[in-house]
Amino acid sequence: MIQTLQDYHRLVEKLCTLAHHYYVLASPLVSDEIYDQLYREALAYEEAHPTDILAHSPTQRVGGEVVPFLPKQEHKVRMWSLDNVFNFKELQEWLKRLSDFAKAPLESFVCSPKLDGASLNLYYENGQLVSASMRGNGVVGELVTHNAKTIRSIPLKIPYTKPIEIRGEVLLLKEDFKALNAQRLAQNLAPFANARNASVGSLRQLNSSVTAQRKLTFYPWGLGLCPRAFNSLQKAMQEVQEWGFLSLDFVACSSAEEIQNTFDAFSKKRPNLPYEADGMVAMLDDLELQHSLGFTIKAPRFAIAYKFATAEKCTKLLRVINQVGRSGAITPVGVLEPVSVQGALVSRATLDNYTQIQQQDLQINDIVVVVRSGDVIPKILRPLKELRDHTQKKITPPTHCPSCATALQAQALNVCPACNLALLLKNKPNFCPKCVRFFQKPTHCPACASPLSSQQQKCPKCAYKVGLPRACLECGGDLIYQEFCYRCNLDLRERARGLVCPNTSCPARVQEGIVYFASKQGLEIKGLGDKVVAQLLRVGLLRGVADLYTLKKQDLLTLEGWQEKRADNLIRAIESTKHAPLWRFLCALGIEHVGKGASQVLSNAFGLQVFNATQAQITKLKGFGSVEGQSKIASSFVGYLQENKTLIETLLGHIAPTAPHIKEPSVGGFFAGKNVVLTGTLSQPRARICTQLEQQGAHIQTSVNKQTDYLICGENPGSKLEKAKSQGVQILDEETLFKHLKNA
Ligand SMILES: NC(=O)c1ccc[n+]([C@@H]2O[C@H](COP(=O)([O-])OP(=O)(O)OC[C@H]3O[C@@H](n4cnc5c(N)ncnc54)[C@H](O)[C@@H]3O)[C@@H](O)[C@H]2O)c1
Numbered sequence: 205m206i207q208t209l210q211d212y213h214r215l216v217e218k219l220c221t222l223a224h225h226y227y228v229l230a231s232p233l234v235s236d237e238i239y240d241q242l243y244r245e246a247l248a249y250e251e252a253h254p255t256d257i258l259a260h261s262p263t264q265r266v267g268g269e270v271v272p273f274l275p276k277q278e279h280k281v282r283m284w285s286l287d288n289v290f291n292f293k294e295l296q297e298w299l300k301r302l303s304d305f306a307k308a309p310l311e312s313f314v315c316s317p318k319l320d321g322a323s324l325n326l327y328y329e330n331g332q333l334v335s336a337s338m339r340g341n342g343v344v345g346e347l348v349t350h351n352a353k354t355i356r357s358i359p360l361k362i363p364y365t366k367p368i369e370i371r372g373e374v375l376l377l378k379e380d381f382k383a384l385n386a387q388r389l390a391q392n393l394a395p396f397a398n399a400r401n402a403s404v405g406s407l408r409q410l411n412s413s414v415t416a417q418r419k420l421t422f423y424p425w426g427l428g429l430c431p432r433a434f435n436s437l438q439k440a441m442q443e444v445q446e447w448g449f450l451s452l453d454f455v456a457c458s459s460a461e462e463i464q465n466t467f468d469a470f471s472k473k474r475p476n477l478p479y480e481a482d483g484m485v486a487m488l489d490d491l492e493l494q495h496s497l498g499f500t501i502k503a504p505r506f507a508i509a510y511k512f513a514t515a516e517k518c519t520k521l522l523r524v525i526n527q528v529g530r531s532g533a534i535t536p537v538g539v540l541e542p543v544s545v546q547g548a549l550v551s552r553a554t555l556d557n558y559t560q561i562q563q564q565d566l567q568i569n570d571i572v573v574v575v576r577s578g579d580v581i582p583k584i585l586r587p588l589k590e591l592r593d594h595t596q597k598k599i600t601p602p603t604h605c606p607s608c609a610t611a612l613q614a615q616a617l618n619v620c621p622a623c624n625l626a627l628l629l630k631n632k633p634n635f636c637p638k639c640v641r642f643f644q645k646p647t648h649c650p651a652c653a654s655p656l657s658s659q660q661q662k663c664p665k666c667a668y669k670v671g672l673p674r675a676c677l678e679c680g681g682d683l684i685y686q687e688f689c690y691r692c693n694l695d696l697r698e699r700a701r702g703l704v705c706p707n708t709s710c711p712a713r714v715q716e717g718i719v720y721f722a723s724k725q726g727l728e729i730k731g732l733g734d735k736v737v738a739q740l741l742r743v744g745l746l747r748g749v750a751d752l753y754t755l756k757k758q759d760l761l762t763l764e765g766w767q768e769k770r771a772d773n774l775i776r777a778i779e780s781t782k783h784a785p786l787w788r789f790l791c792a793l794g795i796e797h798v799g800k801g802a803s804q805v806l807s808n809a810f811g812l813q814v815f816n817a818t819q820a821q822i823t824k825l826k827g828f829g830s831v832e833g834q835s836k837i838a839s840s841f842v843g844y845l846q847e848n849k850t851l852i853e854t855l856l857g858h859i860a861p862t863a864p865h866i867k868e869p870s871v872g873g874f875f876a877g878k879n880v881v882l883t884g885t886l887s888q889p890r891a892r893i894c895t896q897l898e899q900q901g902a903h904i905q906t907s908v909n910k911q912t913d914y915l916i917c918g919e920n921p922g923s924k925l926e927k928a929k930s931q932g933v934q935i936l937d938e939e940t941l942f943k944h945l946k947n948a
């Protein structure tokens with residue numbers, strides 16, 4: 205928000221620059237939504253300080269300068285701009301202002317799509333098209349009759365013979381725009397940034413044969429000079445259509461709610477419309493009333509543009525802080541001047557990595573474009589360098605972890621710094637250094653063109669070997685391994701890397717690890733979000749995930765903000781994870797590359813023996829992306845288990861994840877294929893014993909039944925012992941149990 209006169213002057217200068225690029229040069233520097241946002245900031249200041257208003261402020265004038273290279277023409281009746289609203293509340297406010305001004309309730313409106321093209325004013329006399337002029341500054345516009353005559357949807361003759369101005373929008377239909385850009389690319393010409401620019405550029409051509417090739421379309425939306433006493437805009441437009449013009453949707457509405465419904469319907473239809481629309485125009489239908497309500501300095505009072513919501517906003521980047529993830533990766537996060545994006549106040553947004561910051565030359569105090577799409581974390585897209593005001597400061601990457609002060613290490617990025625595509629193994633095709641060719645794995649069989657899945661080594665139809673070639677197909681030379689981004693082809697070898705804190709006991713990493721363990725992706729422990737984890741770490745009740753299982757209600761009750769019920773709930777929530785499915789437990793560990801899918805495959809393949817599975821066994825699993833006998837998932841999983849042996853053992857001492865029964869145990873022995881029940885107190889945690897039994901192919905049952913083979917009986921056995929005896933189930937004491945386990 206601008207506060208001072210100096211800020212206001214600066215903003216007006218920026219807006220003038222942007223408007224010049226948009227209207228005159230037809231090459232906008234920023235998106236419309238960003239322009240609209242800045243425009244509104246100026247407007248808000250002007251409303252609060254009317255005496256400060258600069259006469260050249262874009263809020264005070266229609267459009268831009270008329271371009272000098274075309275003849276000028278004065279409009280018979282002035283042309284206008286439109287004021288904007290962006291939501292229902294603003295629509296209601298406009299309606300209220302309007303009825304207050306009219307001193308009567310207003311009930312008859314028409315709504316039409318707001319076409320995003322170039323305004324054109326057609327003047328007819330004796331039924332003949334005499335002139336066509338662009339809007340220009342509203343009073344005078346560029347005369348482009350020679351070009352208008354090449355547009356087939358503009359009738360050169362109409363049956364109405366009195367002098368009349370018919371106004372509408374010249375645009376390129378989406379299809380025609382696509383074709384035009386494809387053609388320009390083929391001719392090595394720069395493509396147009398959007399259909400509006402292309403339409404404006406095409407209309408301003410000196411040589412009308414260029415315009416004629418561009419397939420422009422004209423839709424009428426209103427009248428200027430008009431001797432005939434029409435009383436309804438909708439009826440007038442129907443009649444215009446009968447004179448040979450295309451028809452635009454005009455929907456009659458009688459209240460704010462109906463206008464809103466029509467807007468919602470247009471928004472839904474928008475992707476399927478043949479043209480680009482950036483909103484909807486709502487107008488009073490009664491032309492006489494329109495006339496009597498008149499105009500503000502640049503726009504009619506009787507009409508409003510209701511703009512489609514967009515996910516983009518701009519705001520100032522105040523500073524950058526560094527977040528440490530559970531893997532130690534440092535993510536720079538931008539602290540922003542709060543801005544409302546799609547109804548949510550955004551004050552922080554992620555910046556991905558420092559390579560990107562450097563590539564974009566992002567600086568502190570830059571005005572940045574922020575997006576929020578769906579429930580994804582807001583993201584800073586890019587800085588608006590045109591709006592720099594000499595207060596900008598460079599951003600330097602950190603050298604030490606903000607949490608534990610360990611020196612940071614560089615690590616391969618997991619996203620492409622240029623286009624942000626997640627980088628997977630497949631981003632390593634072979635590369636021939638001699639003839640500079642990439643060899644990517646084919647998506648279709650080169651021999652018979654059958655489609656291939658990414659895993660296939662041979663074509664399913666003709667059995668042609670479709671893996672990567674070992675030698676260059678052009679020159680036969682050796683291929684080298686090179687990393688590059690699949691989408692934008694950026695060579696990633698020399699790129700700066702991501703930063704990581706290598707300290708596994710870094711407090712920030714530990715905290716993130718516990719939060720993840722308790723999150724929806726992990727064991728879903730309700731009531732254990734980041735704030736609670738931070739508190740428990742701070743007071744020393746937690747040092748790692750394993751401590752969750754020794755947390756006591758009494759300890760929680762000594763902490764600030766904890767009452768009986770809250771403590772009970774948390775303890776119960778933790779307790780309830782003790783028999784969580786094994787795959788969830790694996791997932792909760794947050795091992796790199798081992799997400800939900802991989803955890804499920806691992807759990808189904810190995811059951812509780814997964815903790816003993818070898819890298820070679822895991823690599824063989826279907827879908828584990830084995831490339832030349834290497835699987836990222838397998839090495840990451842096995843590596844994690846080796847490094848965290850004690851942690852896993854401690855966790856399995858507390859909890860016994862439920863695993864699917866593996867019918868064919870990989871290790872045979874006394875318990876292979878047997879159903880086993882445990883009762884009484886044993887000298888080792890029950891979960892650990894269960895794990896060992898399952899590793900030998902036993903199936904652990906919770907109660908004794910006819911299928912039970914053995915009952916393992918510790919001290920103070922429960923009723924299970926009686927039941928086992930009555931069913932004739934063989935009973936083993938602890939000593940025998942361990943003997944058999946050892947012998948296996
Ligand atoms: N990106 C930039 O840098 C930049 C700079 C300046 C302006 N702009 C954009 O231009 C807009 C402001 O331009 P403006 O003041 O000329 O207003 P406008 O172009 O948004 O609205 C007025 C125009 O809408 C057109 N229109 C389309 N469909 C219509 C319909 N159904 N009924 C009536 N009119 C219809 C008419 O040509 C009319 O002149 C801003 O909202 C902004 O998004 C962008």
Ligand SMILES: [Zn+2]
Nearest residue numbers: 605608705710
């Ligand atoms: Zn650290």
